[in-house]
Amino acid sequence: MTYFIDLLIVGLSIGMVYALIAIGISLIYSGLDIVHFAHGEIYMVGAFIGLVLFNTVGLPYPLAILGSMILTGLLGVFIERVFYRRLTARGGGYTVAGLGMIISGFGMSIVLQNAAYLIWGAKPLPFLVRFGMPVEIGSIALPASYLWIVVAALFLMTVLHLFLTRTPLGLAVRAVAHNKEIASLMGINVPLMISVIFGIACALGAAAGVLIGPINYVSVLMGTAILIKAFAAAVIGGFGNLPGAILGGLIVGITESLGAGYLSGSYKDIYPFILMIAVLMFRPAGLFGTIAKMKA
Numbered sequence: 001m002t003y004f005i006d007l008l009i010v011g012l013s014i015g016m017v018y019a020l021i022a023i024g025i026s027l028i029y030s031g032l033d034i035v036h037f038a039h040g041e042i043y044m045v046g047a048f049i050g051l052v053l054f055n056t057v058g059l060p061y062p063l064a065i066l067g068s069m070i071l072t073g074l075l076g077v078f079i080e081r082v083f084y085r086r087l088t089a090r091g092g093g094y095t096v097a098g099l100g101m102i103i104s105g106f107g108m109s110i111v112l113q114n115a116a117y118l119i120w121g122a123k124p125l126p127f128l129v130r131f132g133m134p135v136e137i138g139s140i141a142l143p144a145s146y147l148w149i150v151v152a153a154l155f156l157m158t159v160l161h162l163f164l165t166r167t168p169l170g171l172a173v174r175a176v177a178h179n180k181e182i183a184s185l186m187g188i189n190v191p192l193m194i195s196v197i198f199g200i201a202c203a204l205g206a207a208a209g210v211l212i213g214p215i216n217y218v219s220v221l222m223g224t225a226i227l228i229k230a231f232a233a234a235v236i237g238g239f240g241n242l243p244g245a246i247l248g249g250l251i252v253g254i255t256e257s258l259g260a261g262y263l264s265g266s267y268k269d270i271y272p273f274i275l276m277i278a279v280l281m282f283r284p285a286g287l288f289g290t291i292a293k294m295k296a
Contacts, residue, residue, distance in 0.1 A: 007261040008254060013146035015253020016153035020208040021230035022237065022245035023160070024201035030240040031177040031197035037105035038079075039205055040227025041112035046072040046206025047218045048120050051127050061129050065152065065210045069203040076202025077195045079108060085191070109223075116220045127213035149211045156207055157246060160200070164242075173197055225269065229256075232276045238286030247287065251275065 021043055028036045050068035053059045059067060087100050131144035164170040175183040176193040184190050209222075216222070233252045237244025252272040259271035279287065 003261070004258075007257045009142060009146060011254035011257030012250060013149045013253070014212075014257065015233075015250035016149050017208045017212050017249075018226070018230050018233045018252050019246045019249025020153055020156065020204045020211075021226060022233040022249045023157070023242055024204040025230055025234050026237075026240050026242055026245040027177075027197055027201040027204075029234075030242075031173070032101075032194060034101040035105070035231075036201070037102065037227070038108035038112060039201070039230070040223030040225075041109045041116075042072060042076060042202045042223070043205040043209040043226055044218075044220065044223035045075065045112055045116060045209075046202070047127070047209030047213045047222065048116060048125075049206065050210030051125060051213060051218050054127070054129070065207055068206045068210050072206030073199040073203035077199040079202075080195055080198040083108065085194075113220055113223075120220065122220060124217035124219035127210075127218050129214040131214070145214055149215075152207070152211055156204065160204070160242075169196065173200075229269075229272055232272045234286075236276050236279050236286055238288035241286070241288040244286055244288030 021039065024042075025036060025039055028034065028039070046068050049071050050064045053067045054061060054064040057064075057067075084101060084104060087104055129145070131148055162170075164174055172183070172188045173193050173196055175186065175188055176190050177197065180190050183193070208226075209218075212226075229252055230249070233248035234240075234245050235248070236251055237246070237248030252275070255271050255275050256268050260268035263271070
């Protein structure tokens with residue numbers, strides 16, 4: 001039983017990371033009507049920025065997370081306004097320019113990867129953080145690093161929920177995500193809200209990268225595998241649905257952990273996709289999705 005609980009805790013922790021990235025993917029999809037295939041590289045860049053802030057600048061770990069979120073969020077706004085928006089201005093909006101945006105997303109992922117190679121090199125770098133002694137719950141010793149991930153992710157999800165439901169800016173973001181034309185007629189600055197959506201999504205990706213950094217090495221290629229799993233989490237939960245992205249992330253993390261523990265660790269990357277196929281067979285739109293695209 002202890003072994004099962006250990007695997008469950010690990011799965012929940014990793015699932016929180018998947019959920020943060022899946023939320024970002026769903027935010028961009030619900031607000032911009034595109035799938036951002038460079039989001040894994042945003043997660044990677046955020047992890048490197050957090051590493052620099054922690055090791056070189058000397059910020060405490062919580063401030064390194066916050067600083068990475070701010071800087072990566074600004075990077076996301078820059079990418080959206082300078083590159084993606086120019087494309088959509090010629091294509092008649094994000095929905096019309098969907099194919100071009102997908103191709104541009106792949107191109108941006110390559111650009112960010114190569115930029116990271118030039119800045120930080122190809123060698124994986126350790127992210128050494130002292131979290132303290134394990135937290136004992138009964139007969140179970142919970143590593144403090146995993147507890148950090150769960151607490152920080154829950155905090156960020158709560159802040160995002162309060163922002164989207166209790167603030168005027170958050171309500172404007174939701175209005176734009178629901179219908180850009182009606183939001184524009186109501187006097188909402190739609191281009192600004194799109195930048196806000198993109199910035200928040202990239203900031204969440206950065207937070208996920210800094211949270212997972214002390215458990216795994218930080219490397220240029222770390223975003224490739226995580227994007228696929230976060231994509232699976234978003235699909236399982238219902239693409240474009242934020243609560244679904246959270247649940248999907250937890251399901252993917254737990255499935256991966258239990259599969260590696262009880263079946264084989266060599267195939268742990270396969271288990272979430274088997275589950276995704278099974279879910280889509282019975283719920284084509286995901287657990288919380290509908291046939292029509294769900295809006296945030």
